Amino acid sequence: MKIEELQNLRVAIIGGGYGGAAAAVALDRIGVKDVAVYEQAPALGQVGAGIGLRPETVERFRRWGIFDAIAAVSSPSDHLEILSGDGQTVFAQEEWPNRHAFAEVNDTRIIHRGDFIEAFANALPAGSLRLDHRLVGIVDNGATSTLTFANGNVVEADVVIGADGIRSLVRSTFFSDKAPVFAGEHAYRIVIDIEDAHGLVTDDNPRFYMGQNGTIAYNLPLRHRGQLSYDITAPSDDDTWAPAITNDYLVSLLDGFDERIVQVARELDVAQVTSRSVYDIDPVDQWHSDCIVLIGDAAHAMLHHQGQGANSAIADGDAIADAFAQAGSVAEALALFQATRKPVTDELQRISRAGWNAEAVEDAFPGQH
Missing domain, CATH: 3.30.9.30 (D-Amino Acid Oxidase; Chain A, domain 2)
Known part of the structure; x- marks a missing residue:
């Protein structure tokens, strides 16, 4: 899309987690100025546990200019070990895939979820984060959407990005009513x-x-x-x-x-x-209409065994911005985004469900090299 079209685009992101925050930052970097992130929590807090941000994700942080902020609240890891329960047998000890795939060595960054969300929040465009906004209704008008929140606010947007998690209201309203x-x-x-x-x-x-x-x-x-x-x-x-x-x-x-x-x-x-x-969730056949799209867990929630949930959501945020930069319209961008990302996440969902066999760990990162 042309830069003037991007600058005038009204984007509403539902959910301020990994995917929503990544999409907001990535869209800002390509010139989208009217981005609002609607988060249902009344405040951002230090909740959650540790996650590993893979080398490909770290490279995105470098491109977005936020690597230093992430590095300041994380530790670098060069490999993963998988051991027997008693610790006596090392089933696998492997370097993180793609650690040397970029101009600089990108270690996986081990970070607390709360620190990660806070660092991302600080990187969001000023005024874009809207706390205490729980989505209760959404209408697809064709070229725009109307959003209604529990606090009474009603918003119209040219693009709605549903980053509202495994129990996504956006997904259940338009794309799949299958339960997790x-x-x-x-x-x-x-x-x-x-x-x-x-x-x-x-x-x-x-x-x-x-x-x-x-x-x-x-x-x-x-x-x-x-x-x-x-x-x-x-x-x-x-x-x-x-x-x-x-x-x-x-x-x-x-x-x-x-x-x-x-x-x-x-x-x-x-x-x-x-x-x-x-x-x-089972793979969702369709992620988008002409003005609404799913990303992250809303589109492809996966088990945590391969540690790919957060990384996949961040990759979605990057890919949605790439699609807008390449396509000629909103509808084309959303279709391009799904075509690019869905084959990847379908496979990661499958691999994550397969897990590991404690008696035969052949590869710490199956299908990810």
């Missing part, structure tokens, strides 16, 4: 101080411990914060969104694991543990 799919797992996550980690943190590289019972203990060091992001993912038939837990229950999931991992579970304040059933 329970993976038969629970994930228990907490960020703890390194001094309470019993020696699990020795460098900046994540380590995944795989038990014979299907439990996986994910350890992502946040040494720049003096912390460890500690995650236990275990099989379960209970699809309760936020299951209740005890220390004894967590310990029972870790039979045969490295005693340090077990000891952390014994000592956790379970009131501070985020306890969630694990869900993804």
Whole structure:
């Protein structure tokens, strides 16, 4: 689209997470001036746990001019280790894919979700973030859309980007009414101080411990914060969104694991543990109309085993801006975006569902080299 068309485009982004924030920054960089990010939370907070931002994602930060801000609140990792639950066998120790694929070496950056969202919020165009805006209704008028929020505000936009997560209202209204799919797992996550980690943190590289019972203990060091992001993912038939837990229950999931991992579970304040059933969604056939499009988890929520959810959402934000820069109209841009991204995310959803077999980890990054 021509620069004057981009400058006059009214873009409403629903959701201020990874994908929504990335889309706002990327669109701003190509000249879109009227971008509003509508976030339902009344304030941005230090919620969540650790994530790994892959080399391709880091390269986008360099292009957008925000690498230094991200680097200041993250730690560099050069490889991933996958071990047996007891830590005695290293199934895989591999350098992050594409670490050397760019002009500068891009380590994966290990970062707390709250720090990441805050850094991105600071990079957004001034005045673009609108907190306390929960979407309750959306109408597709053909060339524009009308948005209604719980606080009473009504907004018209030329483009609506639905970055509103796995339970997306935008998706269920227009593109798919299929419910999220329970993976038969629970994930228990907490960020703890390194001094309470019993020696699990020795460098900046994540380590995944795989038990014979299907439990996986994910350890992502946040040494720049003096912390460890500690995650236990275990099989379960209970699809309760936020299951209740005890220390004894967590310990029972870790039979045969490295005693340090077990000891952390014994000592956790379970009131501070985020306890969630694990869900993804089946691939969505259509992501867009002529003026509305899905990105991130709204379009392709995937299981966390390959750590690709946040990275895929950020890639979507970059790709949507590229599509607007290349296409001749909004409708063409949204179609180009889906054609570019959907084959990639369909495969990542498939790989993430496959997970790993604790007895045969052949590749730490299947299909991602």
